[in-house]
Amino acid sequence: MELLSRKLRHLCSTPNVSFHPKCVKLGLTRLVFVDDLMIFLRGDLPTVSKATTELAHFSTWSGLTANLDKTEIYFGGVSEEVKQLILQATSLQEGVFPFRNLGIPIHASRLHADMYGALILKLQQLFISCPSQYLSYAGRVQVLNSVLFGLGNF
Known part of the structure; x- marks a missing residue:
């Protein structure tokens, strides 16, 4: 997971890729729990595409894969057009706010x-x-x- 963390941090230093706007000050790209991973990046197609590629490389290297039946993508402040492009590119299901993680409600606001x-x-x-x-x-x-x-x- 340390390798993935470093790859995500490095990813945010590449052109056309950026942190989630609320995570810039902290330099936060992810939260890792025992069997949960939350990735926070800017909601645009180039950023999500490059992050998906990095996750695929990590999966090949480590043998760890995401359970796509339990994987969801959440949007906050993203236009409907961009949202649809990202959903088509990733084939992920859109999650709905609020959701709970470790019993705590998570919301975009x-x-x-x-x-x-x-x-x-x-x-x-x-x-x-x-x-x-x-x-x-x-x-x-x-x-x-x-x-x-x-x-x-x-």
Whole structure:
């Protein structure tokens, strides 16, 4: 995955390819989890085509392939014409916002408090469960602060 990360970062330094507009400051091209990969790039045909080529090279080299039945592409701020060109070029299914990753809603725009309902419910269940009964009030506050701080980082 380190090789793929380097290839994606290098890809953004080539002509006609760029970072996703919201990821330029961080230089963010991807998020890698145990069995999930999210790639963030500018939504235009040259960028997506070159990224698809890099993914194919990586797959050949590593033997790792994406499950195309579970792979979706998401668009934000892309014209319908460009969107259709990209969908035809990649043969991927278009995903719909909001979607959930690790229980957190992901959306193209700013999230609102009501979108965190499922996460808040899980936190409430955590504090009601048996292990949390052994925590003091200060311990519970510390756990809650850690979770909320981690959520902001996520």
